[in-house]
Amino acid sequence: MLTSALRLGIAAIAGLAVALPAAAETRITYKSAKSGSSYYQMGVQIAEAMKAGTDGGIIVTVEESQGSVQNVMETRARGGDYVFTTPPALVGLAQAGKAMFEGKSSPKFDEIRALFPIPSLTMHFVMSKSSGVTDFAGMEGKTILLGKGSFGATEGEKYLKLFGLEGKVTLAEVELSNAVPALKNGQIDGFVTAGSYPAPNVIEAAASTDVTVLSLSDDQITQSKRSKLVIPAGTYAGQDADITTTSLPVVAYTTTDMDEDTAYTLTKTFWETKVKMSEDAPWWKGVDEALMATISGKIHPGAQRYYSEIGFTLTEAQK
CATH class of the missing domain: 3.40.190.10 (Periplasmic binding protein-like II)
Incomplete structure (x- = not known):
């Protein structure tokens, strides 16, 4: 016969099991370009690839954008779930507070980190x-x-x-x-x-x-x-x-607010599913290791971990 204390303990464990989520799920917002553009279509393809490549572990929501400058500016108010695309030159201008970013500087710009290159x-x-x-x-x-x-x-x-x-x-x-x-x-x-x-x-x-x-x-x-x-x-x-x-060149970026494991998984899944994406859309065929040289700023530590695993050579400026 079960004691009262044992019954209570079993009931508590059962209640805890019900309360726990079935599986962890990471949600990412991907902001690239206007709907109807090739870059918006790429975002949709990346979202599908991430879902398939992580068995639903990463769910990407694609947001329409008015352009690369807006994408960079939004890092000021976004968190660790934000991925965006922009030419590396714009990141440099934002961090220096020059051109279209003059008078609009933010410490968040210094936290921008690259993940992977996309078609130019x-x-x-x-x-x-x-x-x-x-x-x-x-x-x-x-x-x-x-x-x-x-x-x-x-x-x-x-x-x-x-x-x-x-x-x-x-x-x-x-x-x-x-x-x-x-x-x-x-x-x-x-x-x-x-x-x-x-x-x-x-x-x-x-x-x-x-x-x-x-x-x-x-x-x-x-x-x-x-x-x-x-x-x-x-x-x-x-x-x-x-x-x-x-x-x-155009690159997918996030900020240091993103944890290393998420950045690692995003980067790994991108490169591992790129061949499949190339079968559906030829523009992915132009993305290879050579495009890594177009990343002029720092790469996220999580992405660096993946590049180290597959033998991509990074510059000191990228680390």
Whole structure:
């Protein structure tokens, strides 16, 4: 016969078992870009990969963003569950309080740490075949859509100035999301967009109307102070030759508020599922160990642990 004390003890243990959660679950917010962009699609793919790769241990919620600057700024109010994407150069500017971060400095910026590289921002200058434009000089007198507030818009405007086209093209007051229909109906002659290749809006444009994606000369690439990137022939419909353009590296970041185990698991799962993601979306094929060199700041200690395990060499500046 059970004593009263033993009965109470069994009851307490049973109650404790009911109160405990079935399994630990880590929730992450991933903020990258506007919905409909290639980078938003990448976020969705990463979320799916994390869920599958951790058997539901990590659940990623993708948030729409207005751009990389906003992503960095939000570190001031976010906690250890925040992952965001941005070019490494913007992190450096934020930490130095320069350019768009002047007067907006925060100690939180110094706590930003890298996790892993993602596909680079690739510039696309897309012109309708009917415009007859085959190089930058030919854009003079044409109507071009740059969009607003994005890296592609800012970079596109910079290139127009660099290559002597400032004031010589008409800038369309149309949202970038409407670029393809505007190109098809002749409202614009071309548009500028930045995203990993193959870019969804360029795929759509090339499939629905004849387009020419402009190449940059080596001299123009040097003037841009960006990295050279070659989009292989056949990437887009009707593209018979390689496209030479520029790119800007992009990296997934968090802050030191994230614990080491979570950062380790995120990084490990990303690299281990990247091959599967590449089968579904070709832009992941461009992510390899070589892109680690584009991370100019510090890497999270949890991610460093994984890179040490797989033999990736990190610089002293990254540690």
